[in-house]
Amino acid sequence: MIGLPTLSKKYAAQRLTRDEFELEELGNRLFEAQEEGAEIFLTVWGTDEQVRGRITNMDPRTRLVHIERDGDTLKVPYLDIMEVVSPRD
Secondary structure, eight states, rough: OOOOOOOTTTOOOOOOOOOOOHHHHHHHHHHHHHTTOEEEEETTTSSSSSSSEEEEETTTTTTEEEEETTTTEEEEEEGEEEEEEEOOO
């Protein structure tokens, strides 16, 4: 399993706050990508590079989105996902 780089809480910038509509739209895009098995690019708060892969699971209990890429599974916190882009967009 590959982890995301972490920022020290002392120096970490505040994550952008989003309203209910934005979070619902993000959830819908993630759900559609999972249903289609589509490859996506995620912009994740606190990282410099986009995460590329396919969603294999969205765990409502832990609020983690499981992304498979190159045979590895990356677990990204839902609230850290800032943008979802499909290559077809």
